[in-house]
Amino acid sequence: MPIIAATKPPGRPRCQETRAAILQAAYDLLESGGLAAFTIEAVAERSGAAKTTVYRWWPTKGALAMESFLRASEVLSPFPETASPLADLRVQLRLFAKALGGRSGRLLAGIVAEAQLDPATRDAFIQSYVLPRRQAARRLLERGIALGEFRPDLDPDSLCDALYGAFYMRLLFGHAPIDEAAADGILDLLLHGIAAPDPRLK
Amino acid sequence: MPIIAATKPPGRPRCQETRAAILQAAYDLLESGGLAAFTIEAVAERSGAAKTTVYRWWPTKGALAMESFLRASEVLSPFPETASPLADLRVQLRLFAKALGGRSGRLLAGIVAEAQLDPATRDAFIQSYVLPRRQAARRLLERGIALGEFRPDLDPDSLCDALYGAFYMRLLFGHAPIDEAAADGILDLLLHGIAAPDPRLK
Numbered sequence: 001m002p003i004i005a006a007t008k009p010p011g012r013p014r015c016q017e018t019r020a021a022i023l024q025a026a027y028d029l030l031e032s033g034g035l036a037a038f039t040i041e042a043v044a045e046r047s048g049a050a051k052t053t054v055y056r057w058w059p060t061k062g063a064l065a066m067e068s069f070l071r072a073s074e075v076l077s078p079f080p081e082t083a084s085p086l087a088d089l090r091v092q093l094r095l096f097a098k099a100l101g102g103r104s105g106r107l108l109a110g111i112v113a114e115a116q117l118d119p120a121t122r123d124a125f126i127q128s129y130v131l132p133r134r135q136a137a138r139r140l141l142e143r144g145i146a147l148g149e150f151r152p153d154l155d156p157d158s159l160c161d162a163l164y165g166a167f168y169m170r171l172l173f174g175h176a177p178i179d180e181a182a183a184d185g186i187l188d189l190l191l192h193g194i195a196a197p198d199p200r201l202k
Numbered sequence: 203m204p205i206i207a208a209t210k211p212p213g214r215p216r217c218q219e220t221r222a223a224i225l226q227a228a229y230d231l232l233e234s235g236g237l238a239a240f241t242i243e244a245v246a247e248r249s250g251a252a253k254t255t256v257y258r259w260w261p262t263k264g265a266l267a268m269e270s271f272l273r274a275s276e277v278l279s280p281f282p283e284t285a286s287p288l289a290d291l292r293v294q295l296r297l298f299a300k301a302l303g304g305r306s307g308r309l310l311a312g313i314v315a316e317a318q319l320d321p322a323t324r325d326a327f328i329q330s331y332v333l334p335r336r337q338a339a340r341r342l343l344e345r346g347i348a349l350g351e352f353r354p355d356l357d358p359d360s361l362c363d364a365l366y367g368a369f370y371m372r373l374l375f376g377h378a379p380i381d382e383a384a385a386d387g388i389l390d391l392l393l394h395g396i397a398a399p400d401p402r403l404k
Contacts, residue, residue, distance in 0.1 A: 149397070176363070
């Protein structure tokens with residue numbers, strides 16, 4: 001399924017097409033064989049691009065693998081931008097839950113495992129996947145604070161850890177389902193907190 | 203450091219000592235070499251127990267490894283029981299943060315990685331570590347609900363995922379520190395939620 005070509009970076013049309021073809025080939029390889037079978041050679045062969053072209057844009061196979069995974073995630077579970085960032089967050093989490101239930105979830109679990117064994121994979125994963133996704137989440141939260149939907153003193157980093165950590169935990173341990181109901185349950189918990197309600201509201 | 207002998211299960215004193223010695227030897231091996239170097243043979247040799255004795259109590263090396271890790275965790279980051287379950291939770295999370303910063307954190311990251319590659323490790327990890335720890339967390343939460351510190355409608359599973367998932371995320375990705383301040387930040391976020399405060403409280 002060509003899920004990457006839709007999001008093209010700026011640049012000359014020819015370059016854009018080549019980049020998109022390389023990223024698509026990279027993601028296809030990643031999805032079918034995980035990181036173990038992933039090589040720049042295989043990506044070049046599959047995309048029809050020269051190896052030197054691939055290396056010009058991505059210095060390491062980790063950087064290419066993670067950018068292709070990021071681009072696929074931006075299509076599978078985007079961060080919407082409507083007038084309600086809270087509603088956007090709910091949609092985002094539901095889409096993320098859906099993505100985790102499919103091949104991209106198994107791929108992500110494999111990447112997290114590999115990142116524990118190989119520091120280069122870990123660095124590429126953080127730099128080219130985790131941090132850009134966090135930037136998107138942070139922008140959503142800042143819009144929500146500005147619009148009065150989220151409390152102004154919330155710590156975006158702790159929130160991202162708690163919110164997305166809950167999904168990763170379910171993905172990695174498999175002790176509970178990851179679906180829309182789970183996404184809603186986790187968001188509602190985070191929204192309203194666990195402390196007993198203020199007695200002034202009773 | 204003998205950190206297991208302190209928590210003995212019921213049974214005849216001789217059996218208790220042998221069990222404690224086996225669990226301690228298992229944890230020492232696990233901490234020094236991870237799951238890769240962990241074998242029932244090595245545990246038997248180190249503890250002085252017969253291999254048949256070890257197999258009588260633990261059918262697989264995964265079950266033994268995870269029980270030894272659970273017992274060590276019960277000593278390093280116990281769930282206290284005082285008159286304030288909320289204060290207990292804060293202490294628990296601070297101790298857990300401290301444990302994750304040490305050797306037991308690196309060990310846990312390795313176990314999570316191995317669990318993605320090997321279903322038997324994953325099953326043993328869930329059954330002999332994750333679920334017993336969740337039981338302890340659930341008891342704490344239920345005490346807190348009964349005493350009016352936590353909201354009665356909270357979903358303990360989602361809470362455990364969000365709370366501990368945040369720590370696992372930091373452990374696995376290393377993008378942010380895991381310390382007392384982090385533990386307090388995550389707990390306070392979960393306590394009060396991220397929704398803008400109710401205007402009736404202004």
